[in-house]
Amino acid sequence: MRTDQTVRTFVDFYVERGHREIVGSTLIPPPGDPVLFTTSGMHPLTPYLTGRPHPLGRRLVDVQRCLRTTDLDEVGDRTHLTTFEMLGTWSLGDYDGPQSLRWGHELLTGPFGLDPGRLHATVHPSDELAPGVWRGLGVPVEITAENWWSNGPTGPCGPDSEIFYWTGDGPPTGAPTADDRWVEIWNHVTMRYDRGPDGALTPLGRPAVDTGLGLERLVTILQRAGSVYGTDGFASWFTHVPPLWPLGETDTRVVCDHLRSAIVVIGDGVRPANTGRGYVLRRLLRRVLTLLWRDDPGRTLGALPVEPVTHTIAHFGLPVTPPEVRTVLHDEERRFRDLLDRGRRVLSRRLRRGGPLREEDYRDLHDTHGLPRDLVESLLNS
The missing domain is CATH 3.30.930.10 (Bira Bifunctional Protein; Domain 2)
Known part of the structure; x- marks a missing residue:
């Protein structure tokens, strides 16, 4: 059925x-x-x-x-x-x-x-x-x-x-x-x-x-x-995503889930932001990009085929078009790349001072430079 x-x-x-x-x-x-x-x-x-x-x-x-x-x-x-x-x-x-x-x-x-x-x-x-x-x-x-x-x-x-x-x-x-x-x-x-x-x-x-x-x-x-x-609701996602971005099974599921969810949130009128609903959307997309770039920094959401986007829009009856969704994804990917580049420079200067990062360092990196703790830790481990 x-x-x-x-x-x-x-x-x-x-x-x-x-x-x-x-x-x-x-x-x-x-x-x-x-x-x-x-x-x-x-x-x-x-x-x-x-x-x-x-x-x-x-x-x-x-x-x-x-x-x-x-x-x-x-x-x-x-x-x-x-x-x-x-x-x-x-x-x-x-x-x-x-x-x-x-x-x-x-x-x-x-x-x-x-x-x-x-x-x-x-x-x-x-x-x-x-x-x-x-x-x-x-x-x-x-x-x-x-x-x-x-x-x-x-x-x-x-x-x-x-x-x-x-x-x-x-x-x-x-x-x-x-x-x-x-x-x-x-x-x-x-x-x-x-x-x-x-x-x-x-x-x-x-x-x-x-x-x-x-x-x-x-x-x-x-x-x-x-x-x-494995249901028909995800068939289009699992037809197109694994050949495009080879990942482990769990990571593939997370990428498909988060992108599907992001499309629904975008279709309901939310755009990425640093607070509220926009931050939830931003967090979902950045979790996707972190997984994609872990093995290949050259991967881009611009390569996502239109079929799963179209299927998601149709299933949920969203008042948005695939080009509109792609624009949001592209803009957020660009912002995240810029943030990572800036974060690496800031973190490099901070680490040259010697010693591990303290709690006040994490707070300053977040409040002054917009680098959340999980992102800082990701950069430290990369």
């Missing part, structure tokens, strides 16, 4: 059950939101989870693109991406958590055809209903205090029930918290409380159900791809 078929199957399943399809937002949160990027499918719907009526009703379904920088060091493994998509459903004071779990199981084992014997659920101790639902469906359950969901230090939160799928060879063994061959694919949250600035939990007058199903992880399973990078 291709990625677009997976999305349509998911949305149609819930539309048939009374949900209204809403259009997912960009990566940019609304004005006044303290986070830099949308990090979860529920983020744009926070006001409605806390009681505001949604104009389309109380049952909703959508596809939302998200970006997380907290997992950057894990990007390149089988399951982690910087930019990803969440298939989401919401019950705003309508049906309860058990109904959400039953529908989720029906979709996974019915239209998506997953083996019910490879499913496992984890549940928060405070959720008295979910364990019985899962056992009634024949799904093993693990109780863990980690199953509590919130999208930040304040706001709606509550116990969640996470669905895992066994990706190992042979029959499933163990439990999700002890074996990473269990891959989390779907999270069902019962939003019961609103956490205040002081940490106090206030019961919501209208509890809600929020679910998020990782699209790329689900497609990995449906396509038996082995990793999110």
